Amino acid sequence: MKVVLTPRGVRRVLARHPWVWQSDVLELPEEPGIYPVAGRRGVLGWAMVNPRSLISVRVFHFGDADDPLAALWRNLDSALDFRRVAYRSNEQAGLRLTFAEADLLPGLVIDSYARHLVVQAHAAAWEPLLGELGERLQAALAANSILARHDSPLREKEGLERYVRPLAGATPAAALVGEGRVRYRVELGAGQKTGAFLDQRDNRLFLGEFLAARGQRGGRGLDVFSYQGLFALQMSPHLDSVELVDSSAAALAAARENAALNRAENLTFTEANAFDLLRQKERAGEQYDVVVLDPPAFAARKSDRQRALAAYKEVNLRALKLLRPGGLLATASCSHHVHEAEFYEMLAGAAADAHRLVRLRARRGQAWDHPMLLTVPETHYLKFALLEVLS
Structure with a gap:
């Protein structure tokens, strides 16, 4: 057939x-x-x-x-080889081991959290292969545990059941992951995606390094859509205070726990709608030295693109108005339906409407272990810009 x-x-x-x-x-x-x-x-x-x-x-x-299954397993070997040095060199790292179509492994995402692997397979043909997949992963990586976390609604679109079960070893409830100087807790069987957003890892590290390199000593920070607080934790050594904002009480609880793990005592936590809060802060005349915007995907479908661009412009415009001259805006979009050119056009429009002169200090994307295929634009989804307000 x-x-x-x-x-x-x-x-x-x-x-x-x-x-x-x-x-x-x-x-x-x-x-x-x-x-x-x-x-x-x-x-x-x-x-x-x-x-x-x-x-x-x-x-x-x-x-x-001649042997298509062997070709599939060669793709797995190639993906693991690409990350092998990083996997072996840091036992506490958070690392993406396979990035689905970008590694020619359709629908297969595998993340490693301190060598506890979390597998999400969204293509039906993986189901009878999961046993062998677990064996191959264990042989190649000597993982502490492997968990099939098949609880995503995406599986229902494939006609697949949702479940969570072990493939190898005993998976703990959580793992402690290292990201530069920061340590954070990942719930392996719960939370967003496989437990954390590893695609922003390199951008979080970059922001901390940028603040250190420019000699940032003091000031106010604002981390909007903060989730587990990982941007805030990278900023906290360089600022007097950082306020974390999220609409999810559970996310803020995780952020508080991560703050305690890192003894970051200059963080505050606000449960609020980001759009409403940014407008309130603008009306109150509040000013910040660093603002981070890391919102969820506003465009789940192509038809959502214009509405998403309007939402991105709104939060970026409000953030730019909150920044002092010399202040930094670290802003991102993970909507693959919003193309990179549209993202930067939106930022230019937000700067113009905010009457701010803005310089682009860095133009970045997803972490290196989330590779892109040039012929598959869907694999290029994360846009990240670091902007400096000149006046």
Whole structure:
């Protein structure tokens, strides 16, 4: 049995995009699995296929293969080799080991928290392979434990059940992770994503290093959409005070615990809607030296893009108005539907409307262990800018 694509589906695969939508497939098998993908001229590649999903075809090997499963495991080996030095050099690190399509491992995300691995597989064809996946991970990495955390709503779109179960070892409730000088607690079976947002790790470290390099000694900081407080903890040694803002009481409780772990006594915590609070602070005439904006994805769908850009502009405009001359705004977007050019155009518009002269000090993206494929724009999703208000 093979998958037969429409001409448009063939063009996508030839352009080296691994996703083919159900509407671009002429023939599909009845059951999920690993199948060859073909056009009129023969086999184009091998893919994880799910007839119940809108993304019916997820190619992991372009061209024909005598042993497609062996090709899939080679992709896993390549992904682990890419991170092996970082994994071995720091036992307490938080590290992404596989980044799904960007590592030619469709729908497979594996994060390591102090060598406790959390696996999320969102492609149906992984289900019968999970046992072997766990064995291969353990043989390659000697992990402390491996947990299949399949509780994401994304699995329902694939027609898969949601569950959490061990693949190897005994996974503790939480792990203590190191990020530069900061230590933080990750709940391995709960919380957002696999437990933390590792894609911002390098940007958090960069912000702390930037403040140190410019000799920042004192001032006020504001960390909006703070979640576990990891940006605030990188800022805290360089500022007199940092206020963390989040709408989630559970997130702020985790941030308080992380503050205690790091003996950061200059942090305060505010449970509030970020949009409302920023407007209130502007009306009150409050001023800050550093503001961080790390909001959730405002654009879950392509149709949300304009509304998302308006929301990004609103929070960035308010933040810019709160900054003193010489102040810094560290701002991000994790919406892949908002393109990088649109993000910077939005920031320029926010600066103009705030009547602030703003200089770009750094233009960054997701951490190095979240690689991007040039032919797959969906793998390039995180935008991060460090801005300096000149006047």
